[in-house]
Amino acid sequence: MHKRELQKTSNIVRTLCQYFLLRGGCETHILVQPCEDYSLIEISAKVNVSEQEIQEIEKAFNQTKTSEMEYYYDDLISTDLEDNELNLLGQMIDDHSVTFADGTLKITVKRYYRED
Amino acid sequence: MTLEEQNDKPLAKPFNYYLFLSLSLIAIAFILTKPAELFAGFMRINFGTSHLFTDFIEVGGFGATLVNASLVMLFELLIIRLSKANITGPSMAALLMTAGFAFFGTSLFNVIPIVLGVFLYSQIENIPMRNLLLQAFMGSAIGPLINFITFGMGLSPAIGYLLGILSGILIGLIIPPLSSAFLRFHQGYNLYNIGFTAGVIGLIAVSVFRLFGFEVNSVWIIDEHAHKALIILVSTIFLSLIVYGLILTKGKLKDYPKLMANSGRLLSDFPVLFGHGISFLNMGVMGFLSLILVLILKGPVNGPVVGAMLTVSGFGALGKHPKNTIPVLLGATLACWLHKDLPTTEAIVPILFSTTIAPLAGRYGPLVGLLAGYLHIAVVGNVLPLHGGLNLYNNGFSGGFVAAFLVPIIEALRTLPERMKSNAQTRITKDE
Numbered sequence: 001m002h003k004r005e006l007q008k009t010s011n012i013v014r015t016l017c018q019y020f021l022l023r024g025g026c027e028t029h030i031l032v033q034p035c036e037d038y039s040l041i042e043i044s045a046k047v048n049v050s051e052q053e054i055q056e057i058e059k060a061f062n063q064t065k066t067s068e069m070e071y072y073y074d075d076l077i078s079t080d081l082e083d084n085e086l087n088l089l090g091q092m093i094d095d096h097s098v099t100f101a102d103g104t105l106k107i108t109v110k111r112y113y114r115e116d
Numbered sequence: 117m118t119l120e121e122q123n124d125k126p127l128a129k130p131f132n133y134y135l136f137l138s139l140s141l142i143a144i145a146f147i148l149t150k151p152a153e154l155f156a157g158f159m160r161i162n163f164g165t166s167h168l169f170t171d172f173i174e175v176g177g178f179g180a181t182l183v184n185a186s187l188v189m190l191f192e193l194l195i196i197r198l199s200k201a202n203i204t205g206p207s208m209a210a211l212l213m214t215a216g217f218a219f220f221g222t223s224l225f226n227v228i229p230i231v232l233g234v235f236l237y238s239q240i241e242n243i244p245m246r247n248l249l250l251q252a253f254m255g256s257a258i259g260p261l262i263n264f265i266t267f268g269m270g271l272s273p274a275i276g277y278l279l280g281i282l283s284g285i286l287i288g289l290i291i292p293p294l295s296s297a298f299l300r301f302h303q304g305y306n307l308y309n310i311g312f313t314a315g316v317i318g319l320i321a322v323s324v325f326r327l328f329g330f331e332v333n334s335v336w337i338i339d340e341h342a343h344k345a346l347i348i349l350v351s352t353i354f355l356s357l358i359v360y361g362l363i364l365t366k367g368k369l370k371d372y373p374k375l376m377a378n379s380g381r382l383l384s385d386f387p388v389l390f391g392h393g394i395s396f397l398n399m400g401v402m403g404f405l406s407l408i409l410v411l412i413l414k415g416p417v418n419g420p421v422v423g424a425m426l427t428v429s430g431f432g433a434l435g436k437h438p439k440n441t442i443p444v445l446l447g448a449t450l451a452c453w454l455h456k457d458l459p460t461t462e463a464i465v466p467i468l469f470s471t472t473i474a475p476l477a478g479r480y481g482p483l484v485g486l487l488a489g490y491l492h493i494a495v496v497g498n499v500l501p502l503h504g505g506l507n508l509y510n511n512g513f514s515g516g517f518v519a520a521f522l523v524p525i526i527e528a529l530r531t532l533p534e535r536m537k538s539n540a541q542t543r544i545t546k547d548e
């Protein structure tokens with residue numbers, strides 16, 4: 001696997017972790033699974049999030065992907081704790097699932113390694 | 117969802133607009149100017165020094181400048197097509213920005229070696245060229261360095277061309293890793309990030325030149341006659357952007373308030389977030405906003421001012437909108453009104469380019485925007501001698517420092533009440 005892809009996986013983990021910590025997540029569980037052609041990251045904790053925030057996550061993760069720009073701007077991820085972080089993250093992931101039940105938010109994201 | 121899934125012809129909309137714009141500029145040039153004059157002017161523009169401020173309208177004439185801007189855009193469109201890249205916010209901004217700078221510093225001669233260098237980098241690092249287009253196009257910010265080595269150092273033509281072109285290729289090789297590294301310096305609050313990168317390259321290059329006894333100083337070659345023609349030209353471009361935006365959105369503007377609520381911090385790729393139609397519309401609005409400001413201030417309209425207006429318009433696809441730019445523009449205008457001769461090119465150009473730090477107003481509010489614009493004017497004049505005008509995006513260089521200076525201070529002040537309440541410290545001490 002390209003070293004840069006490991007770095008990207010690490011950046012995704014850091015951003016998700018920050019997101020949970022900022023929303024009061026205590027006992028945050030993180031699973032990082034680097035596979036042959038993709039990385040899978042699963043993170044969950046009891047957090048204080050509103051329905052609107054869940055929708056914002058979904059919207060950011062569902063946005064149109066452009067690998068050209070993600071390559072350049074991914075260095076910006078987790079430089080700011082709040083502004084546009086989800087949009088940047090949305091550019092970096094290919095698949096996701098977001099569930100919120102009994103006060104527990106669980107986010108699973110998958111990133112396929114790029115061709116380079 | 118990929119762009120391909122979103123649209124049957126993902127390249128078509130913006131690609132066709134820029135192609136139409138490029139061909140229109142060439143057509144206007146041939147209507148207004150005789151081919152022989154165009155050729156002579158084009159040669160003067162491309163094969164001479166071009167560092168700040170060299171107004172190509174004064175050097176080669178109005179028609180030849182249009183041909184230069186058009187050929188720069190056509191060359192970039194060719195690279196986009198060959199690399200099969202999507203055209204979203206950053207590339208839409210880069211195309212209009214480089215076309216704007218083709219009025220004062222960017223030429224086909226200094227664009228090609230840098231693009232070649234970036235292409236070599238993509239081959240060496242095994243990265244698709246389409247991932248590096250922004251660096252390739254905006255890397256032309258430091259293009260005048262190529263012209264200076266080739267034509268400004270008194271070298272023999274053969275040595276001059278060889279060293280000039282090699283230096284361009286070298287710039288292309290180093291600009292991608294450098295620009296990524298410098299993004300973190302200002303945390304994405306300086307929209308002309310490659311201007312900051314080019315400023316650092318220019319600073320190093322000029323320092324080395326000075327070590328060998330070569331002096332590089334900024335110049336002042338400005339046209340004073342094409343005022344009305346340029347106003348008509350830019351008004352037509354901005355109007356076409358608005359009309360095209362309205363056609364694409366079919367008049368539905370419900371997403372425009374959402375776009376204006378975005379801070380603009382990188383990466384605010386407006387076409388991806390809000391669609392191409394709204395982005396084209398915003399580009400036109402931003403263009404007219406800058407033109408109206410220039411006219412209200414009774415400023416001159418020449419090559420550098422047109423370049424600044426087209427850049428502001430281009431970044432209407434990548435981070436700029438009226439809500440985050442107006443406070444910065446007001447702060448910069450206030451600084452020029454208090455400390456400089458306001459209706460001059462020296463004042464108007466940095467006022468317009470101060471919008472490179474518009475995301476500060478978008479994120480932290482209009483007061484911070486005012487302060488940022490004011491500070492930008494203070495800093496921008498002082499960084500120009502560092503690179504002797506070899507970095508065309510001097511305001512991007514200055515904006516990087518202003519953003520990097522302001523963001524940590526504002527963040528510390530913003531969270532101060534909360535930290536005082538919880539008695540939290542900014543740093544963990546050794547005892548803990």
